[in-house]
Amino acid sequence: MESVLETMFFAMADGEADPMDPLPPDSYRMGMSFDGACEGRFEVRIAKEAAHRIAESFSGVADPDDLTEGGVLEVVGELTNMICGSMLSQWAEDKIFSLSTPSRIAAPNVPDRPAALSVASRAFVLDGGVLAAEMELTGCRP
Amino acid sequence: MPFRVLIVDDSPSMRTFIKRVIELSGLEIGAHWEAGDGVEALDILDREWVDVILTDINMPRMNGEEFVRHLSGCGLLSTVPVIVISTDATTARREHLRKLGAQGYLAKPFRPEALREEIERVTGVASAN
Numbered sequence: 154m155e156s157v158l159e160t161m162f163f164a165m166a167d168g169e170a171d172p173m174d175p176l177p178p179d180s181y182r183m184g185m186s187f188d189g190a191c192e193g194r195f196e197v198r199i200a201k202e203a204a205h206r207i208a209e210s211f212s213g214v215a216d217p218d219d220l221t222e223g224g225v226l227e228v229v230g231e232l233t234n235m236i237c238g239s240m241l242s243q244w245a246e247d248k249i250f251s252l253s254t255p256s257r258i259a260a261p262n263v264p265d266r267p268a269a270l271s272v273a274s275r276a277f278v279l280d281g282g283v284l285a286a287e288m289e290l291t292g293c294r295p
Numbered sequence: 296m297p298f299r300v301l302i303v304d305d306s307p308s309m310r311t312f313i314k315r316v317i318e319l320s321g322l323e324i325g326a327h328w329e330a331g332d333g334v335e336a337l338d339i340l341d342r343e344w345v346d347v348i349l350t351d352i353n354m355p356r357m358n359g360e361e362f363v364r365h366l367s368g369c370g371l372l373s374t375v376p377v378i379v380i381s382t383d384a385t386t387a388r389r390e391h392l393r394k395l396g397a398q399g400y401l402a403k404p405f406r407p408e409a410l411r412e413e414i415e416r417v418t419g420v421a422s423a424n
Contacts, residue, residue, distance in 0.1 A: 156404050157403070160404035160405065160406055161312075161404040161405075208308075211308060211312055212311060212312070213315050227306060228308050231308060234382055235382050235403045237382070238381070238382020238403065239382060239384065239402075239403070239404065241385075242383060242384035242385050242402065243384075245385065246384075246387075247385065248385055248387055249383075249385060249387045249388055249391070250383065250385070252353060252383075
């Protein structure tokens, strides 16, 4: 995750956070699914200010006011897609996965969900707030 | 040498980012075109010639794999190299796209220098220098 943040979004993590801690109500939450060798879901939750800072860096806009919320969400979608792809590639280098397009989830915090095969989550403190990511495996093909 | 580049990705922000990264890497862009999927890209290629194509995989209407397959079928890959830029860094995917005819593959995240090296490699500029 850190590599994606630093290399593509020019964002440095300033320590880790507890991925189970709730984020502010105006935070963004993006989700996507994947299938192939294994199937599951991946989600990113990010504080609004952190999302704006990342989007400004990624887009290279001279004036932050030029960035719309739609533009910020598009970048958060890219971030979600990249972290998910990077994690899957590292975990199963010899497998092929198919990733869905990330979409916004209305509720910013994680609701109770049925138990999955495996869940991995991490969170980082970024400039502007916390970024939390969670990968959930629901099934794998032998 | 200024490059004529076609960037194919369904994300406008990613297309802008790739163009910026190419410029940050020190490569000169003589002209560039952007397409949201393989269909748009083929429409551009009907009208313009380019030095290199950078394409994503997951796109609507015609995805990157279908796009590369089409370029191979019409013979364009013999004159215009394609670099796939994707979040999928698995060796299985890389090999699959290589067999379809893609000359380059760059997994996200990537540094500007890596993109420059890949463009120079597939266009033969590196060997000429």
